[in-house]
Structures are given as C-alpha cells and as structure tokens.
Amino acid sequence: MGRPSQPPGSRGDKAMAQAKKKAKAKPKKASSRARVKSAKPGRKSQAKKKAPGRKKAGAVRKRTASKQAGSAKKKASGSKRRRVAKPLRPTSNAAEMAEKQRDISVSEFFAKNRHLLGFDNPSKALLTTVKEGVDNALDACEEAGVVPDIQIEIHQKSDSRFRVVIEDNGPGIVRDQVPKIFGRLLYGSKFHRLRQSRGQQGIGISAAGMYGLLTTGKPVKIITRTGKGRQAHEFELVIDTKKNKPQVKRDLVVKWPKHHGTRVEIELEGNYRGGQHSVDNYIRQISLANPHAQITYVPPVAEEHGDKHVFPRVTRKLPAHTDEIQPHPYGIELGVLMQMFRDTGSRNLTSCLRNDFSRVSPRVASEICEKAKVSPKRRPADIRREEADAIYKAIKQTKIMSPPTDCIAPIGEDLILAALKAEVEADFYSAVTRRPTIYRGNPFLVEVGLAYGGEMPREESAALYRYANRVPLQYQQGACAITRAVSGTNWKSYMVQHPKGALPVGPLLIMVHIASVWVPFTSESKDAVAQYPEIIKEFRFALQECGRKMTNYLRKQKRVAEEAKKAAYIEKYIPQVAIGLQEILSLGDRETSKLTNKLTHVLERSRKS
Template sequence: MTTEKGGATLFDEQQADGANSGGAKAEAPQGAAAPSAKADSKADKPAKADKATDGEAPRRKTAQELAERQREISVSEFFTKNRHLLGFDSPLKALLTAVKEAVDNSLDACEEAGILPEVVVEITPTGEDRFRVAVEDNGPGIVKEQIPKVFGKLLYGSKFHKLSQTRGQQGIGISAAVMYGQLTTGKSSRIVSRTGKRYPAYEAALTIDTARNKADLHDEKTLADWHREHGTRVEIEMEARYQKGLRSVDMYLKQTAIANPHVQLTYVDPGGERVVYERGTKELPPEAEEIKPHPHGVELGVLILMLKETSARTLSGFLQEEFVRVGPKVAEEICHTAKVSEKAYPSRIAREEAAALHAAIQKTKISAPPTNCISPIGEELVLQGLKKEIEADFYAAVSRPPSVYRGNPFVIEVGIAYGKPGGVGLEVTDEGRIQKRKSVTVSEELVGAADEPIRVLRFANRVPLLHQQSACAVTKAVIQTNWRSYGLQQPKGALPIGPAAVLVHIASVWVPFTSESKEALAAYEEILKEIKLGLQECGRKMGTYIKKGQRLRSEFDKRSYIEKYIPHIGLALQEILDLSDKERDGTVGTLDDCLQKSRKF
C-alpha cells in the first residue's frame, strides 16, 4: 500500500532516501534549485524538545525540567492522601479509630505512671454526619512543651524504639486523628492537660501544618480551676458516622473493659446515654520492663547500623552490650563461627564480615529472651473480664507459656464463654436433682445464637481488634482448629457454629500487624501454633462441659419417661400389698427420690 504525499508516493521518497544514503550523491533534476546554505544551517541545529525528530517520539519534558518539579514529601502530607492506611477510610470507621487511638494513649500513660485509669469518652453530634469526640483521663498529664509534638507531629513518640509491651507503637495514632478532624471539618482540636494539683491546667487549640509535619498552637491559656488534679483531655471535631453493632465504638469499649478489668470506663453516646464499665480489680497489671533486642530477631541491615553506632570497643563487647542473652561464651562462639576476631573494632567491620556475623548468629543456639518485658492479662483476670461483661453458662481460660517469633517474646491467652442464658438448659441441684435452668435476660449479646458462627474477640496488647477479621492470624487459627472434637458443628473452611465467644489475646514487645492501621495480626508460624494450642486447651474444657450437658439431657429424658409410670406403679403396689392411700403416696415419693438420686453429676 502506498500513500500520496505532495504528488509523489511515500514509496518513491523512501527509494530516493535509500539512494542518497548509499554514498552516491544524487544529481538535482533540471530546473530544481540546489539546497540553500540557510536550509543546511537549520538542519545542523538540534531539534526542540517539544517537536519530533527523525523517527523519534516527541519529548515533552527534559530531565532538568522534571528535576525542578521534584520535592520532598512530608509524612503528614503522605498520610493526608493515604488516610485509609491509618484506619480513616470511611466515616463510620473514622469515629472508632479516633476513639481507639485516644483511649490507647490514655491507658498507656496511666499505667506507666502507676495510676489506676479512669477514662471518660464522650461523643457529641454537632451537625449532619459531624461529631465531637472527647476523651479525658486521670493520667500524669503532658508538659506544655510536648503537647504540640504529641498531638501534632506524626511519627513522634517514646515507644517505637522501646522493646516492652505497650498499646501504641508507631507514634502516629492520635496525631492522625487530629489531622483527619482538621481535614474533614477545617477546625482545630482542643487540648487540655494538667501535670499536678500545684500547677494550673494548660489549654490550647491545635492544628497541623502538613507540609512541615509540625503543629501550630492557637488561643493558649491557663485554667486554674480545671476539675482534675492531673490528666489530659482531647477534643476533636470530625466528619463521621455513628451506629451500633459488632464494629462500633460501643463494642470497642465493652471489649476494652473485658481485656482491662483494672480500668473504669465512662461512655456518653451521641444520644446522651451514659454507660459506666466498673473496674473488676484495683490492681494494676505488672509493669513491663524494657529489654534489649534478641540476636535472632535482628536483620543484616540493622546489624550493620548497630555496628557503626555502638560505643563498644570490641566485637565481643558489642554483642554482650547491645543484645540480650549474649554472654562471653555465646559471643566467643558467634565470632568463632563467623571467623571474625573478638577484639575487632565494631565500626571497622566490613559488610562481608557483618554478613558472616549475621549468619553465625542465626546458627548459634541462644536462650529465649526474658519475659518480664510483657504483661499478659492472666487466666484469672481473663475469666473475670468475661464473666463481668458476657452472660454465659460456661467459662474457660488459659494463658500459654511464653514463646518467641523473630526474637520477639510473646504470650497467647485464650478464653471461651459458652452457652446463651435465656435458652433451654438444664442444671443439677446439690441434692442431685435435674431441673430446668431459670432464664436470664441478656441486654447486649456477645454470644451468638446456637445456629450462628461463634464470636471471635481479638486483642493485641489489651486492645480490641474489630476490623479485618478474615485477614487476621487469630481467625485463621480458629478456622484451622477442629471444633467438631469439642462438640461444635463446623462447616469446612469456616468458623464453627454455636453459642460461644472465643477471646484470643497476644501480648508482645512488638505485635506483627499487617498494616499501619493495626487491625489484623500477621500469620507467623510460631504465633499460629501457640494460638491453636490455646484454643485446643480451652476447647477440651468446653467439650467436657458440652458432653456433660448431653449426658444430662439424656438422663433427664430417661427420668422424665420413668416418672410418668411411678404413680401407676404406686397404684399397682397398693392393690398387690393392700396399702392405704397414705402408704401408697409414701411409696411413690420414695421411688421418685430413688430415681432422682440414682445418678449424680
């Protein structure tokens, strides 16, 4: 196919170009002017950037022009455009996330200061799909200089480099809530804090400069008559949506009360209803001690950085000072395996030597890290929390021995509440009689119906996880457990069916969340194994109870069947033995007592 172009075909032009490129200079046809010098000079000039050259696509921008448009992005700017990473991807979820982050900060502050927490949560509607979230605590307070950094600077905190159990880890949460409120309403947040009764409270309005990741304070003043001797209050107005349900603020606070029986929570919902979750114990959890990293959990890049920054003079000293569970003998073994001198200066270790050192660490048998850095709830308090907030017939709990993943110690705790009060049930009296249990009215259900999947209550460092249940290691472990062995029905690849709530809590110095929003646990093999073992141990206890109930039902049915014939037996004996009516009734009573006491449970 040929294309016409100015009276000549494209094929003819290609032939002419080929002849010229072959080295023979083509003669100009008669009557045609020779190419001018001006045309030659134009041909020698480089093509402009926005025009096409021979056979090349047009270039819109040069590297220099692109470089002028490149600039650094602040953390605040990034999360402003990617707020879904922090749990603010919908108005409904945003309300829960804001409350969660503020409550987590309050509980951590109170426990670190040795104060029994008293937390007040208030949600007040201010317009259509707008709410003011206020969280107040009786903690130690925050000094004036730190307030703009705590509430207005993302990735700022005291826990990121600290290896001990805390609720917060990243230094993002409460600042992200302030940023979300500012983004959706344009309003500043209000902060009030007091560090002691001898000092006045400090109040300020706060906004975040996202370009600089820095807070701006407005309307600063002191309050001499604030009602708390010490504590902090934060108020954030935001665009949000409120509704009750399994993933609501109400459910989050109820589950927080289960996992934190030492906390008193007061909640005022948008309708003005006030709910108080009283504390079940006046003892604070044991304080979690900070530990150094375990050698088996360090990665090569981190190891190289630690070698450069250490103040130790020798490699052996570095291993003993910077890591836990490393003594002189272990350090000597690591250096010998890596073929590196124990007296080598750490900052002069080459990358190849560091790689050999890292490989030697993984091969060396090192004791597990100490567990005083974690503070589990404990079996008794798990049971107490379940009984305090969930009406059920049977409770069981287990706290697994400490284990390790990637050098990080962790403890798995499991609790089960089984049976729904108000349903049909039986009980055995002290005299051995079987009778129907009295029904109980349940106002809020954490235990589902007998034909519904069980409820899974997930916790990480005492914090409820309400979203991304299917992506969580806890749910995977529950599904992989064979619940048929314990008396529950279970469809293939799904949660078991029955009136039960299963609580799973992981306590660790570093919880492996799947994202920054901290909504699901990563499925490490060691964690899955411990969760399954805890579920199986609690499952066996529940299975024993269920089988006992089945035997009780069978015995009750048999006794009910026999009871129908006891009066007839009495009449027959009266006729045979010529008994009086009184003697007959006594005989019937004796037979009934023998029947009821024939088997005890």
C-alpha cells in the same frame, strides 16, 4: 400524391450509415440475465459471441483495481508524511528533571494516603479517632501507676461533623512536649523500645488531629496538667503537613479542676452508626479487655437526654509492670546488625554482644566469635560487611535462650472470666493463658476466653472479639491471623456446628488476645495481625484447650439430660409398681407409701452413682 423519394447520398442514408458504424464500434453489454442465459446448454453460439465483451470488462476491472491500489499507495504515503510532520512531545533534560525533585514529609504522604492510617471513610474515621485517644490515655495511666478513669464524649455539631472529647486522669504532659506529641507524625516514646504497649508507631493521635484539620479546618485543643499545685495549660495547634511540624495557634494558662490528666478535643467529619464496627461496640470491647479501667461514655444520641453509659472496673489491680528488653539475636537482620555495630558504645565485639542483645552471656558471645572467626576484641565500628555476615550466620548456628517474658503483661485467666461474666450471660465460661514464646526473636503470648449458651443466638455465627495488646481490632477480620486460627480449628470435634472455612455456628463468644513487645500488624492502621505460622499455631493450641473444656461440659450436660429423661420415665411407673406389690403382698396404704418412697430413693441413688 406520393412522397418524393430521396436521391442517393442524401442526409437519411448518411445518418443510417453513421448509426451502423457506432453499433459495430461499441457493442452493447449483455445484462446479467443475458449472461446467465448464454451459459445455459443449447446457446453456445451466443456464449461465444459474448466472450470478447467479457475480456474487455475484465481488463476494465483490472485497470480500475490498479488505479485504486495506486490511489491507496498515495494516501498511505501521504499519511506517513503527515505523521512525520507532527511536532514532537516536549521533553526535559536531566538538569530540568533534577530541579523538580523535592523531599516529601511523612505528614504530607499520610495526608494524601490517610486510608493507610484507618481514615478510609467517615464511620471508620470517627472510630479511629476515639481508639487512638483511648489508647494513649490507658498507656499513660498504666505507665504512671494510676488506675484509669476515662471519659469519652461525642458531640454532634451537624449531620456529618462531630467533636470528640477524651479526658483521662493520667500524669499529664509536660508543656514543651505537647506541640510535638499532637503536631508531629512519627514522634513518640514507644517505637524504639521493646516493651508491651498499645501504641507503637507515634502516629495515632497526631494523625487524628491531621484528619480533623483536613476535613474541618479546626485545630486540636489540648488541656493538660502534671500535678496538684502546677499550672494547667491549654493549647490549640495544627500540623504543617509540608514540614511535619506543629503550628501553635494558642497557648494559655487556664483553670482546670483536675489535679492531673489530659483532655483532648478534635472536631472532624464523621458518621455515627451502630453495628459491629460502631464506636459503641468498641467501647464495650475495650472495657472487656481492660477490667481495671472505668470508662464513662456519652454518645451523640444520649447528649440530648443527658444520658451516659458507665462501664465500671472489675478490679483496681493494675496490669503487671513490664520491663524494657534488648533485641534478641534471632530477631535481627544483617543490615540491622551492621547498624548496631556502628552505633554501639561498646569498645569490643564481646561487650557489644553482651550489652546490646538479650540472653547473650559471655560464653555465648565467645562461641559466636569463634564460629564467625572474628576476634572478640575487634572494635565493632571497624567490622566489615563480610565479617558482619559471618557473625550473623554464627548467631543462627548458636543455641541462645528465648528472650525474657517480663516485658509482657497478660490479662490473666481470672480477669478474663470476670470480664466475660460481666459482658454476657452464658451457661459455661472458660479461659486459657498460654506460656510465652517467640516469633522472629520477639516474645509474645496468647490468651483465649470462651462463653457458651445462655441467651446468645443459636443459629448465627459465633461472636469473635479480637485483641492485640488489649486493644480491640474492629476491621479486616478476614485478613487477620486470629480469624484464620478460629476458622481453621475443627469445632465439630467440640460438639459445635462448623461450616468449612467459616466461623463456628452456635451460642458462642470467642475472645482472642495476643500480647507482645511488637505485634506484627498488616498495616499502619493496626486492624489485623499478620499470619506468622508461630502465632497461628499458638492461637490454635489455646482454642483447642478451651474447646476441650467446653466439650467436657457439653457431654456432662448431655449425660445429665439423658439420665433425667430416663428417671422421669421410670418415676412415671413407680406408683403402678407399688400398687402391684400392694396387691401381691397385701400391704396397707402406709406400707405402700413407704415402698414408693424407697423405690424413688433407690432410683435416685443409682442415677447419681
């Protein structure tokens, strides 16, 4: 039987009609492949049919983009509102800031910046401690007229802890002064005077004690005695870094075998090692520049075996006594001049210039007043800044003699040569002491010692020993004026290899010393000399003078070697010449022997002439 047909208006017809309406209302989107095909030639009709659909899609994309832009603006506005809503950082007013201000003591500053004083690392700290103690001992002995006898001991307590002991035979220290000398920074007798000395700032030994306190917590121990029949005092003290004042932990009267002298013991964190920057090398160099001192050194490695190193003195003659001088007018600045006018005890300007400055005679003082147009009878404390400025300019325009040089004590050429010969075996030695000159009104002089040949290495850079007021400079060699002068000298002119901008190469030891009432160091650690043109020029002149002496020696040695080579070559053929003459002249053996000796004598005489 067949399936009965549905009457018109049935459910099937209605469903089909609805499907057709939906198809007309929502046309299908063309796929990407269909769109590409519609764009091809021959299918223009299809492309035209799909164009309305594209417009609708573009409109949809625009609406979507506008919605995204709107949401982004909302987010941005929301983020701005959130930033404004954040609480502000708490602030302080002027009164609160003023309450936080306080003084900083110099010891507190250097405790936080101890690298400025030479305590950068444990190795350098150990060397600096020894150096400061030895400097004080040598200065005290020389000032008291005592030939120095110094003992240095380094005892190793653990891997990184050492006890440094420095003992001298100097005049000792008065009991009341001991806490101030060892327990306060910037306290001393050398800062305010113009006179050659190793110490300048009043920082060194007290800074070493402060470093020991910071690293180990142990106090400095001092034993001192000022003379036979007087009591010896033993102190243990620390430095209060916040107040820059000493705190005495112990003060006793003890028995001490020495009649006079001082013994200092500092325990600190350090590192003992060899090499160029070692304590051993420093002791060797300090004995070279101080031939009048005997130094006994006990290093940590020798402590177990009871061994010690003794550097005997070359001479018992002390360095020449140096006098304190007044500042030279050329070396002061306007602010210093104004302060001197306020502090002077002189009643008028003329007497102030004569009494408070060196090399100012009555004639020079009158000339300065005349050029400055200031009355010679003017009271110094009443001088205004404009008048002081006029006086300062007048000083620069006036010819004034150089400062006296009896405030400087050089080592001397003879002692430099003796010290070099005791230090190193060489073929040639030379020494030069220049005449004193000035920089910024401060007198100074330069000395150079040179040793060449011997067993020194020939393919390495020259050994350079730098000194300032007889103290070796171990660090910052590249920043020093001495190094710049040595590397800037043309050593090729003196028959020595010289790479550009470096030290010369060869079997050479160069010792350079500057002596001055005020050495211009580059920092408080006193590791390098500042590069003033006047100082570098003097260094070069002294080096060139030593270089010329060395060149004369090397040329002479070269000439002697060449002549010896020629003589040996000729002497080789003298017997053959004698045999030929014997055959020609029919000489006997005796006459031939005489002839040989005569030819040798003639050759030797011609070579010497």
